[in-house]
Amino acid sequence: MNEIKKADSDTVIENRWASLRRYTDARIAQGRTGVSLPTEALLAFQMDHASARDAVHIALQTEPLMTALQAEGYRSLVLQSRANDRSEYLQRPDLGRRLNELALATLQAYRQQHPEPVQVSLVIADGLSSMAVQSHAAAMATAVLNRLETRGLSIGPVSIVTQGRVAVGDEVGEQLGAQLLILLVGERPGLSSPDSLGIYYTYQPEVGLTDARRNCISNVRPAGMSIAAASDKLLWLIDESMRLGCSGVALKDQSVSATGVNNHKNFLLPSDHSA
């Protein structure tokens, strides 16, 4: 963003502790004018909120997504949930979890032409961030599908579901007779993370199952978890689930342990104080 010109630098009181920003992304040391937020900080916040709002409300463009998948050799179907628009989607989570009639007909027609069951169904749902899906879903999908193909698994069409919530994947998977369901969804945008993609994995999907049967990988975005790391984690989950014949809470994620690598000391206390 362009710098806001500060004509009267005497008015704004800056904070000495801006250096502490190295420890946190929190909006600390913003300074004040009187007791209020300086103009620059105010507009930075408004821009971040605008990005998050746009992520929720700008409709997913399915064409570019299909083209990107096609370029990697993956066919896709475009489907919609029972929610007719964003307003209904936001107020009626139940409708976003089920496919509309046209979507069901599309899948049934596909099944008639391709009667053999597939092992893997990958679903992309816009969820609460079209920005996340538009930006990262094609790359994430192809990274995973390429690896699954080399293991010899049969892959169904990629289903792109608009106005879709996580559970809508179960219905797609059930319709396609899939053994493994991978669902990519735009996560609820944070103020500084409008483009976060979530991945939900279910072994033997069926309509009506609960979160307890799903495994989740969250915060996939350039500033969060990388596509490569997310693929590793997902492949680990898939292998384990096929070995154990289940997914969800019964399948504890032991694939990674590296968290909290940046633990810094509490500087508010003298050094002899901390244990």
Added chain:
Amino acid sequence: MTGYSATAGQQRWQFEDLKTLLAKATPLRSGDCLAGLAAGSARERVAAQIALANLPLKVFFNEQVISPDIDEVSRLIVDSHDVVAFAPISHLTVGDFRNWLLSDKATSDSLKRLSPGLTPEMVAAVSKLMRVQDLILVASKCRNETAFRNSLGGKGVLSTRLQPNHPIDDPAGVAASILDGLMYGSGDAVIGINPATDNYAAVTDLLKMLDDIIQHYEIPTQSCVLTHVTNQIEAINRGVPIDLVFQSIAGTQAANESFGINLAMLGEANQAARELNRGSVGNNVMYFETGQGSALSANAHHGVDQQTCEVRAYAVARHFDPLLVNTVVGFIGPEYLYDGKQIIRAGLEDHFCGKLLGLPMGCDICYTNHAEADQDDMDMLLTQMAVAGINFIMGIPGGDDIMLNYQTTSFHDALYIREVLGLHPAPEFERWLQQVGITQPSGKLSNRMPDQFSGLLDGL
């Protein structure tokens, strides 16, 4: 039970039972629509309000919205009702009760005496007939004061919870937000962290860290780490320093079970924390959070509207004499409260109902990015809440919670409303702010960072 009815012009509306009447009389909100409980039309809603206004308050003893036989919250409500306190209004209808509350008969003292005689359903009912200004006016008469290491809820006092959340609980990251908050005069209600995990060891590290900071700087405030109550009971048993015990609560037994709690557990925690005697000014030790929609989201609402369920949670809260009750109004999402208008109304209802039931109400004035709300809505709710006399609000750097991914009030927001309305932090905390030089004798923030704190930056 024949139900309840109202007539307007040629049309007559019938309401099958009390919970249906309460639901249909509720001002529009998405959660009641989602549950299939909302009025079918604007006229049906007002007809329900008319029928509700004509209902004698005594009806609330004859008909329970959820049977005490299957719900321990209902059982608590029935068993703890004070008939003597209720006597002055026992002859009134719900509509008369609204008039009474707005009249000069309702004073700070008479409301305090009445409080144990009120049930949550009565209070929810009358709130459904009230406009925003009614909710503000009556709440502003209530004074529910509590104390631990400082005195909260006094006239002219508006306190803040300093909420220094960090996505991985990095001690320096948490400390940076605490320092930022203290320098802006925040943290007198509590310094309270939502931990990134419920991991016991991580939680106790945070508890010790907060306690060390409060002790080292002799800050007249209290700490809290918002983990499950069972974690906190265990910590108390192992000698970890705990000031306040936190728990999310809801208005039905089944919803509380979905949180993994019951009344006995809360009682055990309350007693254990009280026995520590860590408060210097008082010994209110519980910190509860609530929010409309929690019972529905747990599929545990028994066909009762979300606002009535919320007020029932306050019956749970008042049983344990808490220091703080925080309605987290806009966090749950647009399927329960769709937009700024619904969030604002819900926040003011919660504050009014809680205050009437005797609780030290605060509010997490907040929204998520998928709700139809923005900073302007929060400014409106903050201003109205402060006029209504709210005990405390949240304080977060820039209003942006980087761990929970939502927006709440900032340190600056608290200063704004204190300046506009002439409000102060808790008196003990206000004195501390002046002693350490964060504020000037006038109460305004100093322009210079005190040496004690600026010195910390040199070694980093």
